Amino acid sequence: MKKNVLIVGAGGVGHVVAHKCAMNNDVLGDICIASRTQQKCDAIIESVLRKNHLKDTTKKLYSRSVDAMDIPSVIQLIKDTKSEIVINVGQAYVNMTVLEACIETGVVYMDTAIHEDPDKVCENPPWYANYEWKRKERCAEKGVTAILGIGFDPGVVNAWCALAQKDYFDTIDTIDILDVNAGSHGKFFATNFDPEINFREFRKVWTWIDRKWVLQKVHAIKVDYDFPVVGNCPVYLTGHDELHSLSKNIDANSIRFWMGFGEHYLNVFSVLTNIGMTSEKPLKIAEGVEIAPLKVLKALLPDPASLAPNYIGKTCIGNFIKGTKDNKPREIFIYNICDHAECYHEVESQAISYTAGVPPVAAAILIARGDWDVKHMVNVEELDPKPFIELLDNMGLPTEVIEKPATFAAPVIESL
Numbered sequence: 001m002k003k004n005v006l007i008v009g010a011g012g013v014g015h016v017v018a019h020k021c022a023m024n025n026d027v028l029g030d031i032c033i034a035s036r037t038q039q040k041c042d043a044i045i046e047s048v049l050r051k052n053h054l055k056d057t058t059k060k061l062y063s064r065s066v067d068a069m070d071i072p073s074v075i076q077l078i079k080d081t082k083s084e085i086v087i088n089v090g091q092a093y094v095n096m097t098v099l100e101a102c103i104e105t106g107v108v109y110m111d112t113a114i115h116e117d118p119d120k121v122c123e124n125p126p127w128y129a130n131y132e133w134k135r136k137e138r139c140a141e142k143g144v145t146a147i148l149g150i151g152f153d154p155g156v157v158n159a160w161c162a163l164a165q166k167d168y169f170d171t172i173d174t175i176d177i178l179d180v181n182a183g184s185h186g187k188f189f190a191t192n193f194d195p196e197i198n199f200r201e202f203r204k205v206w207t208w209i210d211r212k213w214v215l216q217k218v219h220a221i222k223v224d225y226d227f228p229v230v231g232n233c234p235v236y237l238t239g240h241d242e243l244h245s246l247s248k249n250i251d252a253n254s255i256r257f258w259m260g261f262g263e264h265y266l267n268v269f270s271v272l273t274n275i276g277m278t279s280e281k282p283l284k285i286a287e288g289v290e291i292a293p294l295k296v297l298k299a300l301l302p303d304p305a306s307l308a309p310n311y312i313g314k315t316c317i318g319n320f321i322k323g324t325k326d327n328k329p330r331e332i333f334i335y336n337i338c339d340h341a342e343c344y345h346e347v348e349s350q351a352i353s354y355t356a357g358v359p360p361v362a363a364a365i366l367i368a369r370g371d372w373d374v375k376h377m378v379n380v381e382e383l384d385p386k387p388f389i390e391l392l393d394n395m396g397l398p399t400e401v402i403e404k405p406a407t408f409a410a411p412v413i414e415s416l
Helices: 012-023 038-050 071-081 092-105 132-142 156-168 195-200 243-249 263-274 293-300 304-310 340-347 351-369 385-395
Strands: 005-008 031-035 061-065 085-088 108-111 146-148 171-181 205-209 212-216 222-227 231-238 252-260 314-325 328-339 377-379 400-403
Touching (some): 012 038, 031 071, 038 061, 061 071, 071 092, 085 092, 085 351, 092 108, 092 132, 108 351, 132 146, 132 377, 156 314, 156 385, 171 231, 243 252, 243 377, 314 351, 328 351, 340 351, 351 385
Parallel strands (some): 005 031, 005 085, 031 061, 085 108, 171 252
Antiparallel strands (some): 205 212, 231 252, 314 328
């Protein structure tokens, strides 16, 4: 049985991970939160203690400072803290250094997003094959469990795909992953997670159509869908992490990702992009200083974690899946509804961070129990989805299934 958790990253998702780990520390053991800025870790610990979430007070909850881009430093931190499970919720730039440290020390590795090279934006698919999957053999040789993309999307939506393939369908034609935030944070403009990572996604759209990769423009294809609870919302075809593993591991003709954007968001984003503020390429200003406009924009926008106190409304994330069962057509919508205000009441977080932060803790519990400690590298859809979904039902992210939902009518999508 593995125990003692090291959380790398002290942003909004790390905040939720720490709360949920503390609430399950009778199983998970000691908890260390590490970030380049230790003060941010200490603020999370204060929140955990304020909410009285440390279930077993004989276990430690403490912080450390670490440069997650420095492999020897991460290795030493793992050894010093006697951690056997590492949950990486830092920026996607640190994935490979943290993974390397986990392979070297033989401990469990988990992350919630695909790796990104700071100098490469929207690389061509399949993204996992560029970085993570190259380390599969070494993980297997050393018996290291590495679970990739164990947030919500990617993460829970991958598990739903596995569940659908296992229990609901004999054949799957299309999977449409739909993510809409119908909440309001009260700010003129903000992103719900790291603005730098957020805006880097919106350069081009790679999607999986008729078993091949198709390239499309960003925010070019729109569908209105009548979601449960939150109602009719517009969603736009978008590239996303989970497509790159689901296209390999799930037998479906087409797998697409759609994200909800309001008109105001798109207008502001368009202006920022057109004047160059979303560019990651450094430029020299009059004083001779070089700086990337995107980093300036990130500094100007609200910290996603700061949005939580005043956030209202709900999110809906779900998979609309179409196929056959017993030679008959079948359509289902498998989904979760999450309430911003309820998340804040429970863990002082907004729902976007909550949906991403709860799943890795559920996975850590399954690893500690031995259910998911598979001793090699996997994406979530390669694991048994049922114990994971059952845990999430009891941890604040219940799964619902609708048979014959409102039809999702996507247009014909062709490559540019």
